[in-house]
Amino acid sequence: MVDPDHVLxxxxxxxxxxxxxxxALETFPGAAVTLLAVVTPLDAPLSEGGVLERSEERxxxxxxxxxRLLEAIDAPRAADRVRIDVVEGRPGTVVPQYASDHExxxxxxxxxxxxxTGFVRRFLGRDIATTVVERTPQPVTVLE
Incomplete structure (x- = not known):
C-alpha cells in the first residue's frame, strides 16, 4: 500500500x-489530516451527546x-498537518461522501x-464504523 496524501x-x-x-498522525507522517467533526441531525435516532440544540450552536x-481533541494529543507539529472541518448529517452517509468529494x-x-457495544448493536443492528467501512471506497482503518 502506498502512503496516503490525505487522511480523514x-x-x-x-x-x-x-x-x-x-x-493517523503517527502511521502516516507525510499525510495531511482532516479532523471531520460530524454533527448528527436532530431527526437522527442518536446524536453526538448532550442536549440537542439549534444547528448553529451544535x-x-x-x-x-x-x-480540543487536537490540542489534547501529544504530537509534535500536529497543528501544522491537521485541518478541522464540520459537516452535518448521518455519519454513515457523510463520512464516505466527504472522503469521495475531498480526495x-x-x-x-x-x-x-x-x-x-451490546446495546448499540441490539438497538441499531450495526455500528457506525461498519457502515462507514461498507460505504467508503477508500481504505478504512477501524481501531477497536
Missing part, C-alpha cells in the same frame, strides 16, 4: 477518538470538540465503545 479522521464525540487521530460545539486516500476512526 471522523469525530463523533465518542471516547477514544484521540487514539484515532494519534494513529456546529460550533462540534468544531470546539475537534479543536481522501484513507479513513481512520475508532470503533465502538466496548461498554455500549
Amino acid at each position: 479522521v471522523p469525530t463523533l464525540g465518542r471516547p477514544r477518538e484521540d487514539e484515532a487521530l494519534t494513529y 456546529t460550533d460545539q462540534a468544531r470546539g470538540r475537534a479543536s 481522501v486516500d484513507h479513513v481512520v476512526m475508532c470503533g465502538h465503545d466496548s461498554k455500549t
